Amino acid sequence: MHYMVPGEDMLAQVRRGVAEQCVLALLTRGERYGFELARELGARGRIIASEGTLYPLLARLRRNGLVETSWQESTAGPPRRYYRLTRDGELALASFKKQWRVFRDAVEEILSEGSPE
Amino acid sequence: MTSRQSAGEADKLVRRYLAQLDAALRGVDASRREEILAEVRGHIDEGRTGLDPGDAASVRTLLDRVGDPAAIAAEAGAPPPGSRRWDAWAPWLIIFGPVASGLGWIAGMLILWTSPTWSRRDQLIATFVPLAGLVALFFGLVTVLRAAAGCPGHVPALHAAAGCTAKGLTLPLGVAILLVVAGLAAHLLPPIHLMRTRRQQRSTFA
Numbered sequence: 001m002h003y004m005v006p007g008e009d010m011l012a013q014v015r016r017g018v019a020e021q022c023v024l025a026l027l028t029r030g031e032r033y034g035f036e037l038a039r040e041l042g043a044r045g046r047i048i049a050s051e052g053t054l055y056p057l058l059a060r061l062r063r064n065g066l067v068e069t070s071w072q073e074s075t076a077g078p079p080r081r082y083y084r085l086t087r088d089g090e091l092a093l094a095s096f097k098k099q100w101r102v103f104r105d106a107v108e109e110i111l112s113e114g115s116p117e
Numbered sequence: 118m119t120s121r122q123s124a125g126e127a128d129k130l131v132r133r134y135l136a137q138l139d140a141a142l143r144g145v146d147a148s149r150r151e152e153i154l155a156e157v158r159g160h161i162d163e164g165r166t167g168l169d170p171g172d173a174a175s176v177r178t179l180l181d182r183v184g185d186p187a188a189i190a191a192e193a194g195a196p197p198p199g200s201r202r203w204d205a206w207a208p209w210l211i212i213f214g215p216v217a218s219g220l221g222w223i224a225g226m227l228i229l230w231t232s233p234t235w236s237r238r239d240q241l242i243a244t245f246v247p248l249a250g251l252v253a254l255f256f257g258l259v260t261v262l263r264a265a266a267g268c269p270g271h272v273p274a275l276h277a278a279a280g281c282t283a284k285g286l287t288l289p290l291g292v293a294i295l296l297v298v299a300g301l302a303a304h305l306l307p308p309i310h311l312m313r314t315r316r317q318q319r320s321t322f323a
Contacts, residue, residue, distance in 0.1 A: 016192070034156050035163040042182065049192075050184020052138075055156040056193035059149050076166050081156065 019048050020057055021100070024066060024085060024093040031070075033080040034058060058083060066092055124171040131161055134180050141190035153193055157183060203228045204315050208308035211247050234315055243307040250303025257296025260288045 019041070026032065026040055037058075038051040048054055061067045066089035071079045085093075135158060142150045164179045183189075210225025229240055288296070 035160050038160060049188050050182065051160065052157055052183040052186075052189040053192040055153045055160070056149075056189060058156070059152050059193070063149075077162060078159070080159065080163075 015047070015049075016057075018100075020061060020066075021093060021096045022047050023054070023057060023061065024089050024096075027067065027083060027085045027089070028093065031082045031084040033072075033082050035080075037083070061089070065089075127165075127171060127173045127176040130173060130176050130180060131165075134161075134183070134186070138186040138189060141186040142193060142195055144196045145190070145193045149193065153189070157189070201232055201234050204232050204234050207232070207243075208311045211243055211308045211311070212305065215248065215251055229311070235311060239307075239311060239314060243311055246307045247304045250300045250305075252300070253296045254300030254304060256288075257293045257298075257300055260293035261290065261297060264290050264293070 022041065023037060026037060032040075034055060038048075038054045041047045041054060042051050048057070058067065062069060062083075065086055067083045068086050069081050069083055072082050074080045135154065138157060139150075139154060142153060145153070160183065161179065164182075165176065168175045168179075207225050207228040210221050210228070214220075214222030214225050226244065229235065229243055235243070
């Protein structure tokens, strides 16, 4: 599905998978619309490549049943599409959290062994 | 500049951006493409609500943050632009094209430069290095042949190229042999590298 561009940095591949989980994590605090999510992720830096790349990611999460959407009226303009975690999304996030911590600790340990001090 | 004109300019920027995104999303299935376009359009509208509608500079900043349409399309799984269809031909045309016919080499160049398979660096190297290799190979070979034949000089073109005339450049045999080897390597290695890169990518995408 994803095309690897020659020379694309390795972290871009990792970031793609991790960004999905970060979106799920932000949604545990309640439903959000795209713009809010984009600004929150953008403010933390380096999680998504640019604000626009959030939308294909959200479309993927929705297709995989990890989030669901509903249209809600907005006082500021046209209706907004709100994203909400599904039960599957919660389960996916919980399992990711567990695996991520083990993975992160293992990588940290190996990286620190590799350095002289 | 009236605010009406610049409102027009800001709107034009947004329209142009969305058209680029739409084009970049070619190859993504229709419903997903529409969903992404609608969401990005909504995002831009949302970002503009706080702004002066005529402020083209802030719209530019906003679009910058939304990011390169190609990056959004790549995230959506759109195939990169260009065709890989003729990729397999490029290395062979680069090797045999210049010798068999100049047209073959030109076809090889067209394939090489329009395919997304190779990086700009690979494209530049495969364009110039094999040609330089061919020139080196030619001069080296002529000199070696001349030495082997004792410089008979009855082929005028070879005669001149090999430096048989007193004024011509005369190469020591060792240098000539080195030229042949280096020329051959320079002519063959870049196309071989193209083949290898292509194979690696095919296994990645399979």
